[in-house]
Amino acid sequence: MTQDQMQRARETLQTVFGYDAFRHHQEEIIASLLRGRDVLTLMPTGGGKSLCYQIPAMLREGVGVVVSPLIALMRDQVDALRQLGIRAAYLNSTLSHDQMRDVEQEIAGGHLDLVYVAPERLLTERFMALLDGAPIALFAIDEAHCVSQWGHDFRKDYQQLRILHGRYSSVPRIALTATADARTRREIVEQLGLEDAGVFVNSFDRPNIHYALAEGRNSREQLWRFLEREHPADAGIVYCLSRKKVEAVAEWLTRRGREALPYHAGLPDEARSRYQERFLREDGLIIVATVAFGMGIDKPDVRFVAHLNLPRSIEAYYQETGRAGRDGEPANAWMAYGLQDVITLRQMVQTGDAGEDYKRVSHHKLESMLGLCELTTCRRQALLAYFGETLAQPCGRCDNCVAPPQTWDGTEAARMALSCVYRTGQRFGVNYVIDVLTGKADPRILDNCHDRVSTFGIGADLSATDWRSVFRQLIARNYLEVDFDGYGALRLASACRPLLRGAERIELRKSAQPERSVKPRAERTHETLRSFDRPVFEALRELRRSIAESQGVPPYVILHDRTLRELARTRPESGEAMREIRGIGERKLALYGRMFLKEIGRFPREDLTENALSATVNETLYRHAQGRDAQTIADERGLKVSTVYAHFAEAIEAGLLEARNVLPLGEDEITRITHTLELLEVPVDRRIKPAYEALDEAYDYGILRCVLAGMVGGESGRAQGRSQAVEKHT
Numbered sequence: 001m002t003q004d005q006m007q008r009a010r011e012t013l014q015t016v017f018g019y020d021a022f023r024h025h026q027e028e029i030i031a032s033l034l035r036g037r038d039v040l041t042l043m044p045t046g047g048g049k050s051l052c053y054q055i056p057a058m059l060r061e062g063v064g065v066v067v068s069p070l071i072a073l074m075r076d077q078v079d080a081l082r083q084l085g086i087r088a089a090y091l092n093s094t095l096s097h098d099q100m101r102d103v104e105q106e107i108a109g110g111h112l113d114l115v116y117v118a119p120e121r122l123l124t125e126r127f128m129a130l131l132d133g134a135p136i137a138l139f140a141i142d143e144a145h146c147v148s149q150w151g152h153d154f155r156k157d158y159q160q161l162r163i164l165h166g167r168y169s170s171v172p173r174i175a176l177t178a179t180a181d182a183r184t185r186r187e188i189v190e191q192l193g194l195e196d197a198g199v200f201v202n203s204f205d206r207p208n209i210h211y212a213l214a215e216g217r218n219s220r221e222q223l224w225r226f227l228e229r230e231h232p233a234d235a236g237i238v239y240c241l242s243r244k245k246v247e248a249v250a251e252w253l254t255r256r257g258r259e260a261l262p263y264h265a266g267l268p269d270e271a272r273s274r275y276q277e278r279f280l281r282e283d284g285l286i287i288v289a290t291v292a293f294g295m296g297i298d299k300p301d302v303r304f305v306a307h308l309n310l311p312r313s314i315e316a317y318y319q320e321t322g323r324a325g326r327d328g329e330p331a332n333a334w335m336a337y338g339l340q341d342v343i344t345l346r347q348m349v350q351t352g353d354a355g356e357d358y359k360r361v362s363h364h365k366l367e368s369m370l371g372l373c374e375l376t377t378c379r380r381q382a383l384l385a386y387f388g389e390t391l392a393q394p395c396g397r398c399d400n401c402v403a404p405p406q407t408w409d410g411t412e413a414a415r416m417a418l419s420c421v422y423r424t425g426q427r428f429g430v431n432y433v434i435d436v437l438t439g440k441a442d443p444r445i446l447d448n449c450h451d452r453v454s455t456f457g458i459g460a461d462l463s464a465t466d467w468r469s470v471f472r473q474l475i476a477r478n479y480l481e482v483d484f485d486g487y488g489a490l491r492l493a494s495a496c497r498p499l500l501r502g503a504e505r506i507e508l509r510k511s512a513q514p515e516r517s518v519k520p521r522a523e524r525t526h527e528t529l530r531s532f533d534r535p536v537f538e539a540l541r542e543l544r545r546s547i548a549e550s551q552g553v554p555p556y557v558i559l560h561d562r563t564l565r566e567l568a569r570t571r572p573e574s575g576e577a578m579r580e581i582r583g584i585g586e587r588k589l590a591l592y593g594r595m596f597l598k599e600i601g602r603f604p605r606e607d608l609t610e611n612a613l614s615a616t617v618n619e620t621l622y623r624h625a626q627g628r629d630a631q632t633i634a635d636e637r638g639l640k641v642s643t644v645y646a647h648f649a650e651a652i653e654a655g656l657l658e659a660r661n662v663l664p665l666g667e668d669e670i671t672r673i674t675h676t677l678e679l680l681e682v683p684v685d686r687r688i689k690p691a692y693e694a695l696d697e698a699y700d701y702g703i704l705r706c707v708l709a710g711m712v713g714g715e716s717g718r719a720q721g722r723s724q725a726v727e728k729h730t
């Protein structure tokens with residue numbers, strides 16, 4: 001490989017894909033492939049993994065063969081590449097005989113950059129014979145974790161991909177996966193013969209995803225409130241464990257007015273592909289699914305992934321939540337789980353007919369997942385640690401960081417629970433034991449004479465719900481075992497001895513509802529789009545929809561939401577300016593530039609609040625300009641009124657507003673405050689508190705800040721001639 005080739009790779013990135021720079025390890029991976037070296041790459045979804053093989057496939061001689069298990073998505077992937085002017089095709093069972101022959105001829109003639117095939121087709125003698133006679137640029141093995149027999153995506157065909165190594169030894173291979181712990185990684189290397197491959201592991205952190213996991217009481221209602229508050233019109237996925245629950249939840253959401261479709265392995269193929277198609281092409285649709293849905297879902301604008309049941313491993317959880325926010329915009333991973341999940345999953349692991357090794361590994365994985373749920377510290381740190389990564393500081397953005405969970409000394413309660421299990425003979429399930437603890441004189445209890453054991457009614461101070469939480473945590477932490485042969489009877493585990501002896505204390509997590517830990521919706525959406533940009537965004541989205549419809553492709557194949565947002569925010573006036581925007585390369589500019597410029601032209605820039613203040617301050621200014629006062633703005637945006645005054649203060653200091661126009665005070669009051677502030681003999685930035693006291697605490701800190709801002713900044717701000725656009729609206 002020469003410097004020259006890397007230079008061409010960079011040019012391709014800019015002119016074809018519209019990005020200015022490589023991210024993560026993209027550049028090194030591309031360099032390795034261009035040099036003819038094998039590569040294994042672990043990259044989170046949204047990390048830009050497909051570029052790693054697309055660019056070398058375009059630059060090397062011959063066709064790049066992409067092996068993918070996702071037949072349903074091949075067409076969209078190929079459509080997206082063709083939009084960029086790349087010569088791509090796919091071969092799978094959905095093509096007619098003639099179409100198939102055409103593609104084969106293109107391969108033989110060296111007229112394709114990329115071809116997508118399913119592993120079972122690749123491995124046919126017919127296809128291999130075709131490849132024997134054609135130049136091949138590289139093999140890309142996508143979703144490489146499918147070789148792992150421990151994983152839930154296991155495909156037998158994947159293990160046979162090893163023969164590519166022997167048969168085409170001079171063709172570089174790249175194996176890609178978005179999730180793999182150390183064990184799976186070793187398996188990929190062994191199974192595919194990648195011992196000499198360069199390994200590139202990207203950070204698994206997905207900073208734009210907010211994680212929240214909590215115990216689910218009435219989890220459906222919780223889900224509904226979460227959707228109402230955070231995602232009233234967004235597309236998302238809701239995962240459930242069983243088909244029955246999938247059907248029920250989809251129906252329930254539909255009845256409540258959301259468009260929701262079920263998806264599970266029991267539906268006819270035709271319905272499944274239709275639902276998947278709709279999810280990809282429509283805005284705001286919810287898919288309620290078992291794990292059967294989603295592998296390789298390329299929809300970039302999935303805004304939330306919700307779990308109504310516990311996933312069976314951290315990999316599964318990470319992979320499923322990873323489908324949210326691929327465009328890098330804020331997204332939520334939300335979960336509500338309950339005691340029954342813990343019991344059901346333990347049971348599935350222990351009573352399945354898999355071998356002992358498999359059970360042991362599965363058990364270990366489930367325990368790690370439970371550990372993540374019951375954690376009281378940063379979720380992201382734990383999640384990344386599981387993948388072998390260290391995050392030095394708590395992330396400050398997960399539920400536990402935002403609202404640290406409360407714990408309580410559960411030692412006494414735990415002892416009562418354990419001894420009640422013991423006194424009733426270790427023959428009963430959770431509900432029965434709770435009834436005994438709370439002193440319910442149920443006929444079954446009376447028949448068993450358990451109203452006469454010493455623990456009958458000793459736990460009446462806690463509600464049944466609280467007790468369920470205690471039992472869930474005792475089971476999750478292995479103080480109690482569930483005997484699945486004995487119909488879910490609880491048994492003491494050896495770990496509980498020190499606790500019963502009084503040699504150990506236990507801290508339990510207080511139940512918290514996940515919703516409490518999430519920022520109000522208003523705060524989040526406006527981080528990305530100011531409300532005065534919204535009409536532009538909507539207009540551009542409509543334009544994109546009509547273009548996509550006329551071409552029969554999903555909207556994001558034309559342009560991503562992120563690109564639309566940037567267009568709405570910056571409103572470029574020329575093709576030259578448009579080229580600066582991420583995701584717009586030469587081909588897209590040529591195809592769509594004029595249409596989008598024309599639409600943007602309908603929203604002139606003079607109306608904008610053009611200044612250097614943050615988006616959230618501008619949002620406040622915009623609302624103020626429409627005649628709302630501080631209190632109203634605070635209510636509308638879910639902010640404290642003092643925060644709104646702080647926004648005003650920034651704008652006053654920048655010379656965009658005047659204190660007398662935004663404060664609910666008369667001129668004489670403002671003068672009085674001004675005088676008080678002026679007379680204090682401390683540095684300007686420390687005058688607020690003493691002024692507050694000197695004025696008998698009659699005025700809010702925020703109000704004082706506004707007056708002070710007018711004194712220090714107003715004149716200089718105006719002198720610098722900053723835009724007065726805000727006040728034009730008033």
Ligand SMILES: [Zn+2]
Nearest residue numbers: 378395398401
């Ligand atoms: Zn955190």
